[in-house]
Amino acid sequence: MQYKSQAVAKPYFIAAIGLFVGQILFGLILGLQYVLGDFLFPAIPFNVARMVHTNLLIVWLLFGFMGGAYYMIPEESETELFSPKLALAMFWIFLVAGALTIVGYLAVPYATLAELTGNSLLETMGREFLEQPLPTKLGIVVVALAFLFNITLTVLKGKKTSISIVLLLGLWGLAVFFLFSFYNPVNVVLDKFFWWWTVHLWVEGVWELILGSFLAFVLIKTTGVDREVIEKWLYVIVTLTLITGIIGTGHHYFWIGTPEYWQWWGSIFSALEPIPFFAMTVFAFNMVNRRRREHPNKAAVLWALGTGVMSFLGAGVWGFLHTLAPVNYYTHGTQITAAHGHMAFYGAYAMVNLMMISYAMPILRGRAANSNKSQVLEMWSFWLMTVAIVFITLFLTAAGILQVWLQRVSDAPLPFMVAQDKIALFYWMREWAGVAFLVGLIVYIASFFVGGEEKQA
Amino acid sequence: MPRSDAETGYDEKIPGQNLAVIAESLFLGNLLIVPGVCFAVLIWLWLRNKDDAPPLARQHLKQTTYVSLWGGILIVVFSAVFIALGGLHWEWTWVVVIMYFTCIHSTLVMFGAFALAKALAGQTWRYPLIGPAIERDPA
Numbered sequence: 001m002q003y004k005s006q007a008v009a010k011p012y013f014i015a016a017i018g019l020f021v022g023q024i025l026f027g028l029i030l031g032l033q034y035v036l037g038d039f040l041f042p043a044i045p046f047n048v049a050r051m052v053h054t055n056l057l058i059v060w061l062l063f064g065f066m067g068g069a070y071y072m073i074p075e076e077s078e079t080e081l082f083s084p085k086l087a088l089a090m091f092w093i094f095l096v097a098g099a100l101t102i103v104g105y106l107a108v109p110y111a112t113l114a115e116l117t118g119n120s121l122l123e124t125m126g127r128e129f130l131e132q133p134l135p136t137k138l139g140i141v142v143v144a145l146a147f148l149f150n151i152t153l154t155v156l157k158g159k160k161t162s163i164s165i166v167l168l169l170g171l172w173g174l175a176v177f178f179l180f181s182f183y184n185p186v187n188v189v190l191d192k193f194f195w196w197w198t199v200h201l202w203v204e205g206v207w208e209l210i211l212g213s214f215l216a217f218v219l220i221k222t223t224g225v226d227r228e229v230i231e232k233w234l235y236v237i238v239t240l241t242l243i244t245g246i247i248g249t250g251h252h253y254f255w256i257g258t259p260e261y262w263q264w265w266g267s268i269f270s271a272l273e274p275i276p277f278f279a280m281t282v283f284a285f286n287m288v289n290r291r292r293r294e295h296p297n298k299a300a301v302l303w304a305l306g307t308g309v310m311s312f313l314g315a316g317v318w319g320f321l322h323t324l325a326p327v328n329y330y331t332h333g334t335q336i337t338a339a340h341g342h343m344a345f346y347g348a349y350a351m352v353n354l355m356m357i358s359y360a361m362p363i364l365r366g367r368a369a370n371s372n373k374s375q376v377l378e379m380w381s382f383w384l385m386t387v388a389i390v391f392i393t394l395f396l397t398a399a400g401i402l403q404v405w406l407q408r409v410s411d412a413p414l415p416f417m418v419a420q421d422k423i424a425l426f427y428w429m430r431e432w433a434g435v436a437f438l439v440g441l442i443v444y445i446a447s448f449f450v451g452g453e454e455k456q457a
Numbered sequence: 458m459p460r461s462d463a464e465t466g467y468d469e470k471i472p473g474q475n476l477a478v479i480a481e482s483l484f485l486g487n488l489l490i491v492p493g494v495c496f497a498v499l500i501w502l503w504l505r506n507k508d509d510a511p512p513l514a515r516q517h518l519k520q521t522t523y524v525s526l527w528g529g530i531l532i533v534v535f536s537a538v539f540i541a542l543g544g545l546h547w548e549w550t551w552v553v554v555i556m557y558f559t560c561i562h563s564t565l566v567m568f569g570a571f572a573l574a575k576a577l578a579g580q581t582w583r584y585p586l587i588g589p590a591i592e593r594d595p596a
Contacts (some may be wrong), residue, residue, distance in 0.1 A: 285574030405548040
């Protein structure tokens, strides 16, 4: 690696992969609970398993983003990290806080956890994805501030590139919008309105900037295409993301008690949200087609191309599928949303983190790329996980369409649980696809331990 | 004399690159924005340039025209067959038609994106399965 301080990224990447495994295991437990309602009850109730599954996803992605930033920023800024020690200290604080939170979810009833952790002082718990106890939320703010301090000062003392500025914009946005998780008004409409400022403006706003900058960085390194060309694409992607994504928040405001005009604003702007993802796909393929060199790390290039395609399909196409208000009137909160969520998170954010890890880890371990044997295994894991998530998405989509019909469109609508029984076949198929995903993840981890002739750095 | 892409007003590194990009954009436009209209423009461009455009442009125009036709048939005919067989009042018709339409349409869009990236890089591309064979340049 070019800068010694880039090494702090390594523990972040390892923790990210460890938490990813946890997320998938809890996903499989949840999948079984859909069809065997009392599976692991009362030890792990459905609501707890779901909370652990989604919270682990968020935390491992954040670990990946931080690791990626710590790796990328010194190289972009052409200077050592401002404080590697601070980065390592924050790693341990974040990991311990995250682990304690998960243990808290599993060991204590949620209401007791709220009582024990001082939720009465400032009520922030009990909301989907933002279930973390107050001390954890405060810990996240401290870690995020220290991380941003470290990264920003590194950029300020070194070279400023478009890629690092876009990354900073994304990371600062991530921290700022998390602050809305502390705002929990009694009025439920206002609560949901601002809740989306964290949830939506993360995944369909500032996280896309992080995705774009990571993708641009890895494409510059692996294709040798001029920085100017890649930066121009990045400007276009950032512009499209912000134009569509910010007002696109309106697609969450259709049925929560906000004025009717949100049905127009939300429908129109969120219908445009696939455009930046489409641009990312064309961008990635165009850069690889115009490459000036053959980088030895083929696996990283595969992840880069994969993230373009899968984010377009998952976030773009499956998002568009149910984003227009007249369609969403029927599909809101059904398995169609779950189908979209699974493919979008995997395609956009899991894959971009795996791309960064795939590119950076061999270098952090002292080589330009892993051995051919290791890369072949990693590519197998790519296809196993990607094909598995495609099937998970398809099965959930089929389940969702059937659910909409039986529960909402039919002349004699069925109650929720009766409809759930009728779509159980798709839940079983989704579970088996989930097992295939876990196999892919195991293969991915195994690829780190395979020897062979490595390409020298 | 082979048509030059100077007509498009942009310099190109490889002859026919601009026409190739326009062809792929019209293919995507037909799928995503203005179905029918973009296809009509694409057909007109293909007929106008099929004999004298540079090889790269000819390849992309031919691919996009044929695949638009086949894609249209795949989308419309099979969806209509599923609806005719199952009827609109059976839930499984909706499951099959929506799944089929989404998958086939997004596959064509993805292929279009790969093809556009190829055109931007000045390279040829054959759409898998339904794209016509690439003509070899006699030169």
